[in-house]
Amino acid sequence: MTVALPARAERRGLGIDVSKPVLYGFAALLCVLIVLPMSWLLIYSFSDGKGSFTLNNFVTLFSDPTFLAPLLTTFIISTSASLICCAVAAPMGWLVARTDLPFSGMIRALVTASFVTPPFLGAIAWEILAAPNSGLLNKVFRSITGAEPDVHVFNIYSLPGLIFVISCYTFPYVFVLVANSLDRTPGELEDASSILGGGRWHTARRITIPLVLPALLAGALVAFLQAMTLFGSPAILALPAGFHTMTTKIWSLFQYPPKPELAAAAALPLLVITVMLLRAEFMILGRRGYSVVGGKYGQPRLIPLHAWRWPIFLFCLLVLALPVFLPYAALLNAALSPVATTFVTFKTMTLHNFEFVLFELSATRLALKNTVILGSATATIGTLIAVIIAYVTARQAVTGWRVLGFLATAPIAIPGIVLGVGLFIAYTRPPFVLYGTLWILLIAFVTIALPAAYQQLQAAFRTIHPELEDASRILGATRLKSLWQITAPLLRTGVIATWCFIFVGVMRELSAAIILFTSETKVISVLIYDLNEGGDLGAISVIGIGMLLITFAVVIAVNRIPGFGSVRFRNS
């Protein structure tokens, strides 16, 4: 018997032939997505609007008081929000991971709820709760004390109010980093200290806290970044109070008459600081390898809180009332009440707001249509790009795969509003006049969605052992057939989850959309922003509740997929 091998000469390594164009094609695509808008941003920031080089934009930025004030405000907000987040989230993370706090799973779920609440929605809910005159909490205060109608205890339209609301929806970043780090720190490290004579509190102070310190530091940086690049909350709370942050200032430069050069110059520092802080976060977390060395480790022994168990639990609930219970209740109240800022009773309860949003408000239908189109298109294209890049990098299929991986993660360092400015400049000129179309929003959303999608799918690929494909090939299947029969079915849940995840992300995106939308290309998040300007809080609440329900459904589904636990939305 002879070997049944094909006699004709085979081209070597079928994969190489296809993968070169794939590599170059995708590298080029990613360059267009990222490098093009960022280059225009850079060029515009050094331009006077007539095409000549100038440094005037930066001189204005750093000398004009109308720019210096927002710069300072942003710094104050970011720093204080970051500190507050650490002060709240670090102890809570430790309590949940290392003590016998009751219902710690529920606490984690509530933190996740505030994690996935769109910050602009939270800000609007807090408007309903704590606006100086109409705020529900102020009304409660007045009815209890019998104070005059113009007396108020809470004013959300203020710097402290803004810092408070931003902290409400930023502290989960710190919490997740700290709690994850503690979850991964093996209990044996603490047991080793105990056996050597360290008491529980001594061990916590000398072993546990130093081990999570890098995570806390990284969390502080991320919280700072989030607070700095947020657009929704400051636009909703700071503008009525009469002050600007950097993001709202950049946005205002697009109001008539538009000054894109100044906007580009103002966006550049945000970009630079983001890149630097992410770099710092990476370095801090990257050095922490020692806490996750291999081997089998047992569950950590939990520190008993004794008599403090229930008081501390109640305190945690009280803290979580601020980002979750109170705002959600306010939204529900506003959705069901004829007037958003009065308490609903069984007598006054109405579905009028639902009717109005679903059937009467003409803007809803357009925004809904645009959001569904953009959401599906972004999710499909983004997932496709991410799958291919994740495959190439996970299997190291072509030389140069690192470049692709880097480009796919790069947009994480571009704040939404900065990307919006860059895209605005890049696509309002020939040959690509896309401004005013859905295309420009699609490009923005794909770019924004790519890093998270790529990281998720890469994690999914990592759970599929490469030998599974090898086994199929040695039994006679080609590379493509192996992909189709083995890899694709195993990857299916991951792909579906990523698709849903991107869709929800598009729904929540505000800071890039606010720069790029026109009246015909309005999306749901922009509609909410518009409705807020018109004071239509009941309608917002209806849309917001729908948004939250979809988000929760996706997050709960995604959390069931192994390896997907650490996904995070970008807030805008």
Added chain:
Amino acid sequence: MASVELRGLTKRYGNTAVVDNVSLQIEHGHLVCLLGPSGCGKTTTLRLIAGFVEPSEGEIRVGDKLISSPAHTVPPERRQMSMIFQSYALWPHMTVAENIVYGLKLRKIDRATIGQKLDAILATTKLAALAERYPGELSGGQQQRVALARALIVEPETLLLDEPLSNLDANLREEMRFEVRRLHDEYRYTTVYVTHDQSEAMTTADLIAVMNLGKIEQAGSPEDIYDRPQSEFVARFIGSSNVIKGRGLDATHIDFAGVPLQCVGATIVAGANTPVSIRPHDIALSAAPPQQFENVVPATVVRQVFLGGSRDYMVEAKDGTQLRVVTAAEANIPQGSSVWLHLPSGRCRALAS
């Protein structure tokens, strides 16, 4: 059927040669073990044979067909081979039966034949009761048997095994060793088996190729490798030989601790520092001075341990060289005693230095 031949096979990643000029002739129907420590290039050699890796230099032939060379590599799916992976690589989304018949379906074999073959292989590998289970519901040993069945059902020309037993516990490993050999004898395909476990290699292989640093140090029958090691690496890696070093006196003698020691094996160069291997079992140890003094070295007992069936000595010669000696359990000589070691000349193998 066909033999497999590697000629000057080399694989470089950057400047490091992971597989370095490896040549090996594997007769049809033989079972060859590539044996070596981790990182010695044995798995890369196997993946070169499978076609997952393209050679930098050299070629692989099956029968008279060239299947791998730097210019031209037949893809794995066209090689009529099967492979058992270290991770077993069972597809978690397919049942045991679906996993096993995958290769047959690709070969467009009719349903009835597939059914017959499946029943036969399920019976051989004692998996009939588990056919509808998913791999995640099986124990390690059962998964191993599914991997075997999946590889064998396509009746490959060549079977490749990549440390197939390393994930099993000790008892099961012993059992599966004989199973691998039994199936090989039954089907008579050419088999290449990669392992780092010398007793696994000894029990299964017709030919063992000991690899180190990307090269084949020595290839031969298990007896050859064990009794006639050619290099210090092979002597130490297979069994645990004592390797003593001495200055060459003439073609067959070295000077060891002042005693001229007659050796076999490589020709000794006078004056050259020459390594000589001898197994702990082959050294005779006596408390009384022996009758004759050829190849007898005086030494002192450093320590000794009773191991039930035998006794394990560590002795030290005059020049400070320590040797392990295994004797009958009854030979109880206390620590610190003077002893005489007889190193039979036929067991002292001079190695290439």
